[in-house]
Amino acid sequence: MSGADIRRAAADLLTLTLDSRRTLDDAMMTSQVFNTLEGSDRGFARAIASSALRHLGWIDTALAPLLSRPLPAVTAPIRALLRTGVTQLWLMDTPPHAAVGETVEAAKGWPEARSGGAFLNAVLRRADRERPDFARMSPLGIWPDWLMDILVSAYGSDGAEALAKAQLTEPTLYLTPKSDAETVAAETGGMAVPGGGVAVPTGSVEDMDGFASGDWWVQDLAAMIPAHLLDPQRGDTIVDLCAAPGGKTLQLAAAGASVTAVDRSAPRLRLLKENLARTGLKATVITANADEWRPPEPVMKILLDAPCSALGTLRRHPEGAWIKREAEVARFPAAQARLLDAAIDMLAPGGTLIYCVCTPLPAEGIDIVEAALATDRVVRVSVTPADVPGFSHAITSSGDVLTLPGGDSDHDTFYISRLKKA
Numbered sequence: 001m002s003g004a005d006i007r008r009a010a011a012d013l014l015t016l017t018l019d020s021r022r023t024l025d026d027a028m029m030t031s032q033v034f035n036t037l038e039g040s041d042r043g044f045a046r047a048i049a050s051s052a053l054r055h056l057g058w059i060d061t062a063l064a065p066l067l068s069r070p071l072p073a074v075t076a077p078i079r080a081l082l083r084t085g086v087t088q089l090w091l092m093d094t095p096p097h098a099a100v101g102e103t104v105e106a107a108k109g110w111p112e113a114r115s116g117g118a119f120l121n122a123v124l125r126r127a128d129r130e131r132p133d134f135a136r137m138s139p140l141g142i143w144p145d146w147l148m149d150i151l152v153s154a155y156g157s158d159g160a161e162a163l164a165k166a167q168l169t170e171p172t173l174y175l176t177p178k179s180d181a182e183t184v185a186a187e188t189g190g191m192a193v194p195g196g197g198v199a200v201p202t203g204s205v206e207d208m209d210g211f212a213s214g215d216w217w218v219q220d221l222a223a224m225i226p227a228h229l230l231d232p233q234r235g236d237t238i239v240d241l242c243a244a245p246g247g248k249t250l251q252l253a254a255a256g257a258s259v260t261a262v263d264r265s266a267p268r269l270r271l272l273k274e275n276l277a278r279t280g281l282k283a284t285v286i287t288a289n290a291d292e293w294r295p296p297e298p299v300m301k302i303l304l305d306a307p308c309s310a311l312g313t314l315r316r317h318p319e320g321a322w323i324k325r326e327a328e329v330a331r332f333p334a335a336q337a338r339l340l341d342a343a344i345d346m347l348a349p350g351g352t353l354i355y356c357v358c359t360p361l362p363a364e365g366i367d368i369v370e371a372a373l374a375t376d377r378v379v380r381v382s383v384t385p386a387d388v389p390g391f392s393h394a395i396t397s398s399g400d401v402l403t404l405p406g407g408d409s410d411h412d413t414f415y416i417s418r419l420k421k422a
C-alpha cells in the first residue's frame, strides 16, 4: 500500500469518528479503506487518527489562523485530511515532505476531496513553517468548551488540567490475569503491579501469548477495583448488572462465584459470551433491562457498573470528548439513579452492593450514592487501604474510591462506592 493510502485511511477514521460520531474502535472495524491496510501501515494510520483525536482541540485552534474560512465550513474529507496532515507535522516524527506530499496525494485519489488538493497543499506547507508551541497551550484546550466547563466547575482549573494531562499521555495496556499475575507477566513480557494487574508493552493484543488460551483479558487497573471490593468467593451468588462486555463478570467468575450477568445490549452481550468462551469461564447471561429485571430471589452480592459519560476513560478513547454531546451527558444521572434503586431492590438484607462509574463527574458518582443513602435503604461501608492495594490514595473523605489522575498515576478515573442493605 502507498503512503497516500495510509493518509486516506487515517482521514477516513477521522470522518467516521468526528462526522459520524462513531468510536475509533468501531471506525476501525467498519472503514473499508482502513481494512485494506496490513501490519505497520495499519498501525501508522491508526496512530495518526489516534493522535489527532487525543489533541483535537489544540490542532483545530492552531489550524484556524492558517485558513481563510472556519474549519467547520471546509468539507468533511478535506477537513479530515487537514487534521491528518498537521498531526503528522506537529505531533509525529513524519518528515515534512512525506506528511505534506502523501496527504495531498491522498486527496487526489479521493473523489470527494480531489478539488481541495491545491488548498491542502498550501495550508500544509504553511503549517510546516508556522508550527504551534503546544507546550505553551493550556491542556484544557484539547477539549470542547462545554466539557472543559463541566470539568473545571467540578474540579477547578488544576484538577481539570490534571485530567487533560492524563488524556495527553498514552495509557499503559493492562491485563487482568485469570489466575496468577506472575505467570501472565512471564508469558507476555509484562510486569505484575499492585492491585493484581499486569502492565504489558503496547502491541497487538490477539498476538500476545495467553490471549487465545484465555489466560487474561484487557482491563484498566482502576476497572479491577469494583469486583475486588465485592470480595467474590467460591460459591457466592453474584448479580453483575450492566455487565457487557464483561471485564468484571470474568473477574467474579474467575474467583469461583456463580455469576448472573445482565445487560440490555444483545450485541455487547455477544462480546461478553466470546470473552467467557475464550477464558473458559462460566456465567449465566441474561439480556434484560436491569430497571425491570429481578433475580428469582434477593442476592447477597451485586455489582452495578452503571452506564455513564465515560469521561474517565478519555485517555483510552479521546474521541469521546467530541462524539458525546452535553445534553447526552446530562441524561445519565436519572438513569443511574433508577438503576441503583433497582439494584437495591434486588439486594438481600445485609447484602453488599458495589456502585461504580468510569467518570469523574460527581453528578454521576457521589451525588447518586448520597441520594440513595438519604433513603435509608442502604448504608455506606467505607473502603479501607487494605481493600484497595495500590490505590489507598484514592479513598475519599467519605469512604468511597475516586481514582483521579495525579503524580505518575497511570489509570482511568473510576468512582466506586460500597453499600450494604440496611
Ligand SMILES: C[S@@+](CC[C@H](N)C(=O)[O-])C[C@H]1O[C@@H](n2cnc3c(N)ncnc32)[C@H](O)[C@@H]1O
Residues within 6 Å of the ligand: 241, 242, 243, 244, 245, 246, 247, 248, 249, 262, 263, 264, 265, 268, 288, 289, 290, 291, 305, 306, 307, 308, 339
Ligand atoms: C459501563 S458499561 C459496562 C461495562 C462492564 N461492566 C464491564 O466490566 O465490561 C455499561 C453497560 O450498561 C448497559 N446498560 C445500560 N442501561 C442498561 C439497563 N437499563 N439495563 C441493563 N443494562 C444496561 C450497556 O449496554 C453497557 O453495556
